[in-house]
Amino acid sequence: MGAFDTIAFHPERCDGCGACMTACSTAKGGASRLSIVPGAGDGRFELALCRQCGDPRCVMVCPAGALFKESDTGVIAWDETRCIDCLLCTAGCAYAGIALDDASGRVSKCDTCDGDPACVKVCPTGALEWVTAGDIYRDYGEKEDLFVPGLSACQGCNSELIIRHAMRKIGRNAVVATPPGCIPGMGSVGYNGKTGCKVPVFHPLLTNTASMLAGIRRQYDRTGRKDMVVMALAGDGGTSDCGFHAVSGAAERNEKILYVCVDNEGYMNTGMQRSSTTPFGSWTSTTPVGDHMRGKSQDAKDLPMVMVAHKCAYVATASTGYMDDLYAKLDKAIAASFEGFSYLHIYSPCPTGWRIPSDKVIEACRLSVESNFVTLWEYTREKGLHFTRSPDRPIPVQAYVEMLGKYRHLNAAETAHIQAKVDEKVALLRQLAAA
Amino acid sequence: MRKTKYLIVGSSHAALEALRAIRQVDGDGAMAMLTRDAHLPYSPTILPYVVSGRSPASRVLLRDEKFFAENGCTFVPNATATALDANARTVALASGETWYYEKLLIATGAAPAIPPIPGLENVRFHVLRSLEDAQALRASMQGARRAVVLGAGLVGLHAAENLAEAGLVVSVVEMQDHVLAGYFDATASTRIEAAFRDHGVTLHLGRKAVGIEGAGESCTVRLDDGTGIEADLLLVAVGVKPAVEWLAGSGIAINKGVLVDDALRTNLPDIWAAGDVAEARDFHTGSPSLIGIIPTAVEQGRIAGMGMAGDSYLKPYAGGVPVNTFRFFGRVALSIGKTTEGGAEIAEHEAQGYRRAVLAEGRLIGFSSVDEPFDVGVMGELIRRRVDLSGCRESFLARPLETGRRLMSEGWR
Ligand SMILES: Cc1cc2nc3c(=O)[nH]c(=O)nc-3n(C[C@H](O)[C@H](O)[C@H](O)COP(=O)(O)OP(=O)(O)OC[C@H]3O[C@@H](n4cnc5c(N)ncnc54)[C@H](O)[C@@H]3O)c2cc1C
Numbered sequence A: 001m002g003a004f005d006t007i008a009f010h011p012e013r014c015d016g017c018g019a020c021m022t023a024c025s026t027a028k029g030g031a032s033r034l035s036i037v038p039g040a041g042d043g044r045f046e047l048a049l050c051r052q053c054g055d056p057r058c059v060m061v062c063p064a065g066a067l068f069k070e071s072d073t074g075v076i077a078w079d080e081t082r083c084i085d086c087l088l089c090t091a092g093c094a095y096a097g098i099a100l101d102d103a104s105g106r107v108s109k110c111d112t113c114d115g116d117p118a119c120v121k122v123c124p125t126g127a128l129e130w131v132t133a134g135d136i137y138r139d140y141g142e143k144e145d146l147f148v149p150g151l152s153a154c155q156g157c158n159s160e161l162i163i164r165h166a167m168r169k170i171g172r173n174a175v176v177a178t179p180p181g182c183i184p185g186m187g188s189v190g191y192n193g194k195t196g197c198k199v200p201v202f203h204p205l206l207t208n209t210a211s212m213l214a215g216i217r218r219q220y221d222r223t224g225r226k227d228m229v230v231m232a233l234a235g236d237g238g239t240s241d242c243g244f245h246a247v248s249g250a251a252e253r254n255e256k257i258l259y260v261c262v263d264n265e266g267y268m269n270t271g272m273q274r275s276s277t278t279p280f281g282s283w284t285s286t287t288p289v290g291d292h293m294r295g296k297s298q299d300a301k302d303l304p305m306v307m308v309a310h311k312c313a314y315v316a317t318a319s320t321g322y323m324d325d326l327y328a329k330l331d332k333a334i335a336a337s338f339e340g341f342s343y344l345h346i347y348s349p350c351p352t353g354w355r356i357p358s359d360k361v362i363e364a365c366r367l368s369v370e371s372n373f374v375t376l377w378e379y380t381r382e383k384g385l386h387f388t389r390s391p392d393r394p395i396p397v398q399a400y401v402e403m404l405g406k407y408r409h410l411n412a413a414e415t416a417h418i419q420a421k422v423d424e425k426v427a428l429l430r431q432l433a434a435a
Numbered sequence B: 001m002r003k004t005k006y007l008i009v010g011s012s013h014a015a016l017e018a019l020r021a022i023r024q025v026d027g028d029g030a031m032a033m034l035t036r037d038a039h040l041p042y043s044p045t046i047l048p049y050v051v052s053g054r055s056p057a058s059r060v061l062l063r064d065e066k067f068f069a070e071n072g073c074t075f076v077p078n079a080t081a082t083a084l085d086a087n088a089r090t091v092a093l094a095s096g097e098t099w100y101y102e103k104l105l106i107a108t109g110a111a112p113a114i115p116p117i118p119g120l121e122n123v124r125f126h127v128l129r130s131l132e133d134a135q136a137l138r139a140s141m142q143g144a145r146r147a148v149v150l151g152a153g154l155v156g157l158h159a160a161e162n163l164a165e166a167g168l169v170v171s172v173v174e175m176q177d178h179v180l181a182g183y184f185d186a187t188a189s190t191r192i193e194a195a196f197r198d199h200g201v202t203l204h205l206g207r208k209a210v211g212i213e214g215a216g217e218s219c220t221v222r223l224d225d226g227t228g229i230e231a232d233l234l235l236v237a238v239g240v241k242p243a244v245e246w247l248a249g250s251g252i253a254i255n256k257g258v259l260v261d262d263a264l265r266t267n268l269p270d271i272w273a274a275g276d277v278a279e280a281r282d283f284h285t286g287s288p289s290l291i292g293i294i295p296t297a298v299e300q301g302r303i304a305g306m307g308m309a310g311d312s313y314l315k316p317y318a319g320g321v322p323v324n325t326f327r328f329f330g331r332v333a334l335s336i337g338k339t340t341e342g343g344a345e346i347a348e349h350e351a352q353g354y355r356r357a358v359l360a361e362g363r364l365i366g367f368s369s370v371d372e373p374f375d376v377g378v379m380g381e382l383i384r385r386r387v388d389l390s391g392c393r394e395s396f397l398a399r400p401l402e403t404g405r406r407l408m409s410e411g412w413r
Helices: A019-028 A057-061 A088-092 A118-122 A133-141 A159-170 A209-223 A236-241 A244-252 A303-309 A323-336 A358-370 A397-401 A412-434 B013-025 B044-052 B065-070 B131-143 B154-165 B186-198 B294-308 B376-384 B390-398 B400-411
Strands: A006-009 A035-038 A045-048 A067-069 A076-078 A098-101 A106-109 A128-131 A174-177 A229-235 A258-263 A314-319 A342-347 A377-380 A384-387 B002-009 B031-034 B073-076 B081-085 B090-093 B098-106 B110-112 B146-150 B169-174 B202-205 B209-215 B218-223 B228-231 B233-236 B240-242 B271-273 B278-281 B323-328 B331-337 B345-350 B354-360 B363-370
Touching: A019 A035, A019 A118, A035 B400, A045 B400, A057 A067, A057 A088, A057 B013, A057 B294, A076 A106, A088 A098, A088 B294, A088 B323, A088 B376, A118 A128, A133 A159, A133 A323, A159 A174, A159 A229, A159 A258, A159 A323, A174 A209, A209 A229, A209 A244, A229 A236, A236 A244, A236 A258, A236 A303, A258 A323, A303 A314, A303 A342, A314 A323, A314 A358, A323 A342, A323 A377, A358 A397, A384 A412, A397 A412, B002 B013, B013 B031, B013 B098, B013 B294, B044 B131, B044 B154, B065 B073, B098 B294, B131 B154, B131 B233, B146 B154, B146 B228, B154 B169, B154 B186, B154 B233, B154 B323, B169 B218, B169 B228, B186 B202, B186 B323, B186 B331, B186 B354, B186 B363, B271 B294, B278 B294, B323 B376, B331 B376, B363 B376, B376 B400, B390 B400
Parallel strands: A174 A229, A229 A258, A258 A342, A314 A342, B002 B031, B002 B098, B031 B073, B098 B271, B146 B169, B146 B233, B169 B202
Antiparallel strands: A006 A128, A035 A045, A067 A076, A098 A106, A314 A377, A377 A384, B081 B090, B090 B098, B110 B240, B209 B218, B218 B228, B323 B331, B331 B363, B345 B354, B354 B363
């Protein structure tokens, strides 16, 4: 059994308008299958809706075999011809996801409108969202993992997720450069003469990654192999600092390279030193917190914007908290890498260096995006820049900052500085996006 | 002798959930499911609908051959267990075959209890627990005119409705003063009784059958007040007793049912019991009791299966909570938890429908209603988790459905 697409509810965005319920009952011709109810405080609302459980109690208590989990969609389906209206399913569900429709005298439940839910389409505030990440995990679970088992990053680290999933999508026709950083540190380049990757992989210098890839691409072009993805899985240090001249040069020459930068805001692999993408206020081993220093005193270089200025074939930002978005961008980035320089910047919180509990890394990804600390957008020469997730209605950056140990020392003024930088960045992006 | 790692005796709700739980962690340990029945699994609860004709027997099966093949479980019908030898780890069947197990689940459910009424042995009477019982009752119903049902529990009332809808003259005899006594208080039961009377069913409440006169198909049921009721169809539905006969002499500890601990283990090593056959903790009293309903069978089956497979996520059984979802003549009566006893704080509301919330120390312990549907599972969760309602007491009592949904949404995103 795998993961499935699902309807997500963001209670903080719900204003109780009820459009979803109207749409549901219109689409389904009966009582609404979701119900919005008043929440604990004024203006707060809650939702009762089938959660299409993985171990559905409603199914197991049904004496008629009328409920079952569809193996391809994950939807708990109801067979009305078998149902005897006994209501035992309603005793099995703790969320009121299946309930009696008074008018028909029968139970009714959400079937996600075959993957195109009517409720989500009419929700004006984005409180209901159709999340397709589940499908992605299922599809990619079936694809070949091109890294060997047993590569070990720090517990909770995103890099393994990123590289295993990215390479599943890219496939076997690839040559991968993993310059010094956490990814080779995990074992991608191998041990004792054995490689950690099932496609050709090499370990360039921090400084020459993009140059070496340019050469490899040209050689493939020369021999007529147009189908090879020539790519880097690099860190922020190797991209933004010591490797920057090579990256900038390759971009300027429009070399046909897929360059993935996994940005954990520092040299985490070598002992958590600051890099040019380390944001203001961050504790690192070279920007300590003490009598004379309070973390990094400069602001981060906005590398993806720098790449936009290079007018690459493709530039995008992504976060592992939003895998559906990341996947869509990976598709475009791969396609663009056959045309010119293609740059994908993936923000990747570091549990060890940022001092985040290992089970809270994805949560950090989500809050970084919800607060606009990280913005999700893409750029092409033809269409310019546009957001792939709206920066409207952000949560305060405080909510993100306070979950990270590296910001534990921040005072109100310092947090306000970070908020101001976020606002400034979003304002500029909005101008570019509007143009 | 046939051998298997996991042997499950019985093929109903408890058994099927145990199978699922085992396969969750052990994908290929050898497994066999034995059942006395001739069919693929089905639920006894469906039988009233087989009697009425609404559910054809061919469409009540809960699993198909493919399911068992995919789950690597050998399904053995027509396999009546007759003895257990816990030292040798074997189960003997009526056919003479024996099965060796490493882990055994007793999930043989319950069988109709037959009361010691003089004369009952001389007449043909029906019970309702198997598909064959349902088909026999349906066949007899066609020619019969007057039916007597002994017992006004779930089975008796379901059947009484079937028989009345089929045009028979129906009388129900019940020892207690009200129908469905364990589940509903007098106000609720009275509403249900009125519906049955409106549909022509005669209820003899607070009466005992003391003798059955006659032989063969026709008889007179004599009550303790001297009344005689004539019948050409007699259904005995006075309750059930756990199917434990085959365990006699095995050393398994049995009170009324097989006694189990909170991991659903019996007193003997590597033997579990779940469902109607088991006597497990009662949520409210903490003492062993029989709660013969599907939700407890499923919950127990799951925990037993997890234990059998050594699943480290096993959490002990919190105890059975009585649940009843009862449809009668298109109407709805629901109950969960402790709804009948006094002592606790009771909030009733009666308009079109009737509802009753029972609280103790600011927490819900029971909820029931007639003609006013509510989310049984939500109330069950509030009861089982002992959710403190003191912060939202007013809104809960005024709008239980809405408030319950809110609490579940807030608590479990
Ligand atoms: C008419 C009717 C209506 C009901 N309505 C409801 C309701 O509305 N709600 C509710 O929750 N519950 C209801 N119940 C009760 C519910 O059906 C039971 O609680 C549930 O079926 C128990 O499941 P179980 O797995 O413990 O055993 P059972 O369903 O009793 O199954 C026992 C299994 O063991 C097998 N077996 C028995 N003895 C042997 C043996 N010696 N060897 C091999 N196999 C054996 C049987 O063939 C069967 O497969 C109703 C029951 C009946 C009869």
